[in-house]
Amino acid sequence: xxxxxxxxxxxxxxxxxxxxxxxxxxxxxxxxxxxxxxxxxxxxxxxxxxxxxxxxxxxxxxxxxxxxxxxxxxxxxxxxxxxxxxxxxxxxxxxxxxxxxxxxxxxxxxxxxxxxxxxxxxxxxxxxxxxxxxxxxxxxxxxxxxxx
Numbered sequence: 001x002x003x004x005x006x007x008x009x010x011x012x013x014x015x016x017x018x019x020x021x022x023x024x025x026x027x028x029x030x031x032x033x034x035x036x037x038x039x040x041x042x043x044x045x046x047x048x049x050x051x052x053x054x055x056x057x058x059x060x061x062x063x064x065x066x067x068x069x070x071x072x073x074x075x076x077x078x079x080x081x082x083x084x085x086x087x088x089x090x091x092x093x094x095x096x097x098x099x100x101x102x103x104x105x106x107x108x109x110x111x112x113x114x115x116x117x118x119x120x121x122x123x124x125x126x127x128x129x130x131x132x133x134x135x136x137x138x139x140x141x142x143x144x145x146x147x148x
Contacts, residue, residue, distance in 0.1 A: 020096075021103025028090045028100075035104060036111045041085050043078070045104055046111070054101065061097040065089045 032041040048057065052074070060067055060075060064087040067075040079086055092100075 021099035021101070021106075024092075024096055024100050025103050028092065032085070032087075035107045042082055042087060046108055049101060049105060049108075057101060058094055058097040060087075061090075061100065062092050062094065063089060 029045075033043065033045050034040050036044065036046040038044050052060075056074070060072075064075060066089075068079050068086065
């Protein structure tokens with residue numbers, strides 16, 4: 001019984017972190033970053049947790065200016081890559097940064113699931129003679145075209 005309560009509490013904490021992380025991302029990050037939609041003013045953050053250690057990400061999110069000034073090689077390289085746009089110090093707490101990372105991880109899972117669903121739909125559509133366009137419209141091939 002205690003395990004069930006702990007599981008409910010953990011789920012509630014995750015949901016809170018996700019909603020807090022999403023709100024923080026939209027407020028502080030979305031003007032410059034995307035998740036899975038390519039570079040914007042700053043880099044696309046899809047897969048960032050696989051490219052950088054969590055501790056580094058949290059520190060960079062909290063103190064990008066300090067890391068750049070201190071000569072962190074990755075921070076300096078990012079600053080050079082996006083000339084004219086240095087990531088600002090947004091005064092994020094460690095909890096804020098962790099909540100944003102939780103949101104990013106969840107967003108990536110959601111995007112992966114959507115991409116897989118679209119892939120399966122297109123595979124199915126090809127078998128029945130349909131083509132699903134990127135705008136969601138469906139084109140049915142003429143029966144004689146399918147027989148060839």
